[in-house]
Amino acid sequence: MEEKQGFFKRLVSGLSKTRDNIVFGMDSIFHGFTQINDDFYEELEETLIMGDLGVRTTMEIIENLKEKVRSEHIKEPAQCRQLLIDSIREQMHVGETAYEFENRTSVVFVIGVNGVGKTTTIGKLAGKLHAQGKKVVLAAADTFRAAAGEQLKEWANRSETEMIGGQEGADPASVVYDAVAAAKARKADVLLCDTAGRLHNKKNLMEELKKINRVIEREYPEAYRETLVVLDATTGQNALAQAKEFNEVAEITGVILTKMDGTAKGGIAVAIQSELGIPVKYIGVGERIEDLQKFDADEFVNALFYKTEEKEG
Numbered sequence: 049m050e051e052k053q054g055f056f057k058r059l060v061s062g063l064s065k066t067r068d069n070i071v072f073g074m075d076s077i078f079h080g081f082t083q084i085n086d087d088f089y090e091e092l093e094e095t096l097i098m099g100d101l102g103v104r105t106t107m108e109i110i111e112n113l114k115e116k117v118r119s120e121h122i123k124e125p126a127q128c129r130q131l132l133i134d135s136i137r138e139q140m141h142v143g144e145t146a147y148e149f150e151n152r153t154s155v156v157f158v159i160g161v162n163g164v165g166k167t168t169t170i171g172k173l174a175g176k177l178h179a180q181g182k183k184v185v186l187a188a189a190d191t192f193r194a195a196a197g198e199q200l201k202e203w204a205n206r207s208e209t210e211m212i213g214g215q216e217g218a219d220p221a222s223v224v225y226d227a228v229a230a231a232k233a234r235k236a237d238v239l240l241c242d243t244a245g246r247l248h249n250k251k252n253l254m255e256e257l258k259k260i261n262r263v264i265e266r267e268y269p270e271a272y273r274e275t276l277v278v279l280d281a282t283t284g285q286n287a288l289a290q291a292k293e294f295n296e297v298a299e300i301t302g303v304i305l306t307k308m309d310g311t312a313k314g315g316i317a318v319a320i321q322s323e324l325g326i327p328v329k330y331i332g333v334g335e336r337i338e339d340l341q342k343f344d345a346d347e348f349v350n351a352l353f354y355k356t357e358e359k360e361g
């Protein structure tokens with residue numbers, strides 16, 4: 049519980065720019081209008097789009113709000129605040145988010161383009177699992193960039209996990225093959241694979257992932273599978289576009305949104321869950337190991353809309 053409260057506080061302070069962007073704008077609309085009319089809806093719409101909730105999600109939220117206003121005979125703009133919050137919550141609904149891989153022998157693919165914070169995130173995840181007493185093996189299968197392997201090695205040392213790598217340009221599937229052998233030999237709980245993220249050549253990326261998949265299916269069929277895509281929240285709509293593209297080449301089971309601290313674009317979490325129906329499983333709220341946190345949509349909405357008083361605390 050204490051940890052949860054600590055997390056909530058960090059989430060609240062990390063989201064301050066997102067809140068300034070979305071909530072303060074919204075509240076000035078709720079208080080600035082004396083009646084609910086087209087202008088009122090248009091301004092709300094604009095605020096949500098500016099807050100990176102995405103056009104489609106925003107339209108659905110506004111439609112949903114209009115319906116509630118009609119059916120509940122709402123007359124006061126201020127009464128719409130709660131209805132809007134409820135609509136955002138509903139849009140984010142993706143069912144219960146599972147973290148099965150934490151409890152089973154599993155292989156976790158982590159995908160993401162360069163610069164989004166992929167290596168740091170894998171390091172943090174390895175550290176978290178290690179702290180839970182899990183044996184983790186890292187596969188540096190993003191062999192496209194030599195520095196990525198070195199950087200991952202540093203994180204492996206820091207999180208006291210073992211890393212299996214290859215030469216720059218080595219076949220990622222062969223790195224994964226070696227890593228599977230190591231994971232089996234060490235009776236590892238989780239094999240975390242840093243996989244490629246070159247979206248500009250989707251066909252190659254797809255082939256590469258297929259090849260890696262075949263290795264795992266053949267060599268490690270008993271392992272539970274998870275594919276997480278890492279996205280940089282500060283890139284807003286671009287992150288959403290990346291998620292869509294990755295979803296076309298791989299079966300994405302979750303999203304990790306990095307750099308949620310200090311971005312005004314945190315609304316992207318709503319757009320991702322709403323448009324893709326894929327859960328955001330973790331968010332990065334800083335550069336330290338403990339700054340990778342499980343994401344909870346309800347807490348996220350609460351942190352945005354309710355707990356402003358904790359910001360000062």
Ligand SMILES: Nc1nc2c(ncn2[C@@H]2O[C@H](COP(=O)(O)OP(=O)(O)OP(=O)(O)O)[C@@H](O)[C@H]2O)c(=O)[nH]1
Nearest residue numbers: 162163164165166167168196306307332333334335
């Ligand atoms: N503030 C903040 N910075 C982060 C977060 N996650 C990663 N970073 C920083 O983002 C920068 C890029 O991270 P890397 O892990 O090198 O990302 P990357 O370039 O995707 O890694 P490669 O895919 O190997 O190229 C680093 O300076 C990280 O410390 C986060 O949640 N918050």
